[in-house]
Amino acid sequence: MKIALLGGTGDIAEGLVLRWSKAGHEIIVGSRSEEKAQTITDEYKEKLASLGIEGQITGMANADAAKAAEVVIISIPPEYAASTIESIKDSFTNQVVVTPVVPMSRHEDKAFMFEPPEHGSCALEIQAALPETARLVSAYHNLPAKELSQVEEDLDYDVVICGDDEEAKAIVTKITEDMPTMRVLDAGPLKLSPMIEAITPLIVNLNVKHKKHFSVKFV
Numbered sequence: 001m002k003i004a005l006l007g008g009t010g011d012i013a014e015g016l017v018l019r020w021s022k023a024g025h026e027i028i029v030g031s032r033s034e035e036k037a038q039t040i041t042d043e044y045k046e047k048l049a050s051l052g053i054e055g056q057i058t059g060m061a062n063a064d065a066a067k068a069a070e071v072v073i074i075s076i077p078p079e080y081a082a083s084t085i086e087s088i089k090d091s092f093t094n095q096v097v098v099t100p101v102v103p104m105s106r107h108e109d110k111a112f113m114f115e116p117p118e119h120g121s122c123a124l125e126i127q128a129a130l131p132e133t134a135r136l137v138s139a140y141h142n143l144p145a146k147e148l149s150q151v152e153e154d155l156d157y158d159v160v161i162c163g164d165d166e167e168a169k170a171i172v173t174k175i176t177e178d179m180p181t182m183r184v185l186d187a188g189p190l191k192l193s194p195m196i197e198a199i200t201p202l203i204v205n206l207n208v209k210h211k212k213h214f215s216v217k218f219v
């Protein structure tokens, strides 16, 4: 599939780009700067080449990246995700749009806390910014960027998703299972996203306290 990552130059995007390239998907790295997108694209291609993989990756400005893709990942920090979408709203028609966006901040006592926007979750804020024809799925909030970027390691994680469009969730399930050996668990409608988003600050607090890199596995 043609998968674009807006903010595709950042931490969580790297592992997704590398793993989907390895699985044979066509990737578009989006950025506020076309030049930066192309520079980071070259870096991704070099990493893949060192693993003997020829990645099909192109760098573009965010608006062009969204327009060219079938699936669009919003890999942008929470405070800028919805405003970025608003600013390029015309680029969206009926694409599958995926939000991994976690509204999290660190308090003075060093605890990471779930701090959703007025809509109740980043997913609902992003949905309000998108045209009604776009099909939003919440996914990937609980994946750790560092482990994700180590593409030679299979990740035995569960990816909890939610959304209101069954076909869009089936597409996200397929591209997620293309990254071995993740299992997708569909939790239900998009309104459940706050619960999925809120797991991430819990994981980060556990990581800090126990000096580990936890993720999610339901047993």
Ligand SMILES: NC(=O)c1ccc[n+]([C@@H]2O[C@H](COP(=O)([O-])OP(=O)(O)OC[C@H]3O[C@@H](n4cnc5c(N)ncnc54)[C@H](OP(=O)(O)O)[C@@H]3O)[C@@H](O)[C@H]2O)c1
Binding pocket: 006, 007, 008, 009, 010, 011, 012, 013, 030, 031, 032, 033, 036, 037, 074, 075, 076, 077, 078, 080, 081, 084, 100, 101, 102, 103, 140, 141, 142, 143, 144, 145, 146
């Ligand atoms: N890191 C993780 O482990 C992780 C795990 C799960 C979910 N997430 C979620 O994934 C999203 C991305 O996280 P990340 O750690 O990858 O973030 P990041 O590396 O800090 O930023 C990602 C990209 O966002 C773009 N960006 C930065 N400031 C922006 C602004 N003012 N307006 C528009 N774009 C801007 C930048 O791309 P350009 O400069 O190229 O435009 C940047 O490379 C977040 O919402 C986060 O909650 C992260």
